[in-house]
Amino acid sequence: xxxxxxxxxxxxxxxxxxxxxxxxxxxxxxxxxxxxxxxxxxxxxxxxxxxxxxxxxxxxxxxxxxxxxxxxxxxxxxxxxxxxxxxxxxxxxxxxxxxxxxxxxxxxxxxxxxxxxxxxxxxxxxxxxxxxxxxxxxxxxxxxxxxxxxxxxxxxxxxxxxxxxxxxxxxxxxxxxxxxxxxxxxxxxxxxxxxxxxxxxxxxxxxxxxxxxxxxxxxxxxxxxxxxxxxxxxxxxxxxxxxxxxxxxxxxxxxxxxxxxxxxxxxxxxxxxxxxxxxxxxxxxxxxxxxxxxxxxxxxxxxxxxxxxxxxxxxxxxxxxxxxxxxxxxxxxxxxxxxxxxxxxxxxxxxxxxxxxxxxxxxxxxxxxxxxxxxxxxxxxxxxxxxxxxxxxxxxxxxxxxxxxxxxxxxxxxxxxxxxxxxxxxxxxxxxxxxxxxxxxxxxxxxxxxxxxxxxxxxxxxxxxxxxx
Ligand SMILES: Nc1ncnc2c1ncn2[C@@H]1O[C@H](COP(=O)(O)OP(=O)(O)O)[C@@H](O)[C@H]1O
Ligand SMILES: [Mg+2]
Numbered sequence: 001x002x003x004x005x006x007x008x009x010x011x012x013x014x015x016x017x018x019x020x021x022x023x024x025x026x027x028x029x030x031x032x033x034x035x036x037x038x039x040x041x042x043x044x045x046x047x048x049x050x051x052x053x054x055x056x057x058x059x060x061x062x063x064x065x066x067x068x069x070x071x072x073x074x075x076x077x078x079x080x081x082x083x084x085x086x087x088x089x090x091x092x093x094x095x096x097x098x099x100x101x102x103x104x105x106x107x108x109x110x111x112x113x114x115x116x117x118x119x120x121x122x123x124x125x126x127x128x129x130x131x132x133x134x135x136x137x138x139x140x141x142x143x144x145x146x147x148x149x150x151x152x153x154x155x156x157x158x159x160x161x162x163x164x165x166x167x168x169x170x171x172x173x174x175x176x177x178x179x180x181x182x183x184x185x186x187x188x189x190x191x192x193x194x195x196x197x198x199x200x201x202x203x204x205x206x207x208x209x210x211x212x213x214x215x216x217x218x219x220x221x222x223x224x225x226x227x228x229x230x231x232x233x234x235x236x237x238x239x240x241x242x243x244x245x246x247x248x249x250x251x252x253x254x255x256x257x258x259x260x261x262x263x264x265x266x267x268x269x270x271x272x273x274x275x276x277x278x279x280x281x282x283x284x285x286x287x288x289x290x291x292x293x294x295x296x297x298x299x300x301x302x303x304x305x306x307x308x309x310x311x312x313x314x315x316x317x318x319x320x321x322x323x324x325x326x327x328x329x330x331x332x333x334x335x336x337x338x339x340x341x342x343x344x345x346x347x348x349x350x351x352x353x354x355x356x357x358x359x360x361x362x363x364x365x366x367x368x369x370x371x372x373x374x375x376x377x378x379x380x381x382x383x384x385x386x387x388x389x390x391x392x393x394x395x396x397x398x399x400x401x402x403x404x405x406x407x408x409x410x411x412x413x414x415x416x417x418x419x420x421x422x423x424x425x426x427x428x429x430x431x432x433x434x435x436x437x438x439x440x441x442x443x444x445x446x447x448x449x450x451x452x453x454x455x456x457x458x459x460x461x462x463x464x465x466x467x468x469x
Pocket of ligand 1: 351355356359360383385386387388396401402403404406409410411412413414415416440
């Protein structure tokens with residue numbers, strides 16, 4: 001739901017407030033009602049007593065010795081009709097309206113009672129009193145209709161509810177206004193962010209109320225990540241451009257020189273250089289493309305890949321290269337299944353082995369291993385070359401980073417491609433020195449694909465391609 005914060009808070013207040021108002025009104029109404037009923041009841045007792053004092057014995061009968069004028073006066077009431085009834089000791093009617101309802105319980109002498117009843121289709125309140133006469137007790141009843149009582153009830157109800165409703169309404173209005181004031185900082189924050197230029201990725205001011213702080217913090221962390229991402233991208237582009245410029249400039253000069261050359265021998269050496277530089281440029285462009293492909297964001301269409309098979313396919317080419325540099329290249333391959341893109345994984349392996357063959361001295365040895373164990377599919381390339389100094393081991397994974405004084409034709413992208421591809425396959429790359437202490441051991445570790453773990457395993461530790469020297 002997208003209702004405003006203010007609306008929500010107000011809804012939450014209005015319901016409970018109305019309940020409170022209802023409860024409060026009810027309580028104060030009951031108190032006032034009881035007090036009013038008591039007052040009216042005691043007023044109703046007056047005519048009862050007046051009538052009681054006029055009961056006389058005449059002969060062997062009791063009668064009411066009250067002039068009809070006085071009785072009429074008793075019955076006059078501005079709003080209500082008043083009725084009366086007097087019963088003798090045997091329950092015989094002495095005076096008044098015989099149909100008036102009698103009290104719910106028997107009265108002791110000189111006791112009185114008030115009760116509600118209906119008479120002639122109307123609700124009435126009755127006061128009844130037992131009066132001692134010579135030979136027993138007579139009972140005097142006076143009833144009145146409820147017009148003025150009902151009127152009073154309504155007045156009491158209004159009097160007790162209206163002020164509470166007013167207070168509640170005022171409270172809601174205050175809360176509405178207060179929330180608006182309280183949320184002002186959010187408005188200011190919104191304005192501040194809206195007013196920014198799209199290039200302005202500086203952190204947002206932190207001096208906001210406590211409740212807004214986490215939001216501002218999250219926004220700022222996002223901004224700083226965005227900043228880092230943009231900076232890294234810009235550095236990358238600048239480096240790529242720089243790296244492309246050098247071989248291209250060389251190509252251009254050498255091509256121009258070649259044009260002016262009469263001698264075929266010199267021409268040949270210049271063309272050789274052009275060919276070499278063209279090779280380097282296209283390698284660089286290929287690496288850049290691989291890197292772009294390995295970047296996250298593209299849809300990863302993973303398929304089961306056996307690192308063993310993947311590497312086995314290119315063994316011949318690699319052996320050729322190793323032979324030409326007189327390096328002892330060995331393969332110790334076990335099945336190692338993972339989920340991934342064969343092309344990218346092949347590229348990862350190619351970059352690792354390319355480094356090992358490029359930086360290991362002639363006469364050295366390089367070993368490639370694959371293993372599936374403990375939920376991991378591992379690809380290892382070990383050499384006994386110069387190794388990578390401990391201080392450089394993190395940096396070599398940066399784009400375009402090469403260890404100072406490294407010869408060869410690399411552009412410094414190889415290991416960053418390796419890291420990028422491993423990352424994309426939820427894997428990681430460890431760089432260490434081999435157990436022998438000399439050389440480099442790089443290990444790419446991927447999640448192992450469980451469904452393919454029961455494959456036949458090629459015996460480990462076989463040097464599949466013994467090199468002749
Ligand atoms: N097997 C290795 N033995 C020694 N040094 C290596 C090895 N692999 C990589 N390096 C060092 O790491 C640096 C970065 O490697 P890489 O990213 O592949 O770039 P490049 O090979 O193009 O220079 C290399 O310049 C090299 O100095
Ligand atoms: Mg390399």
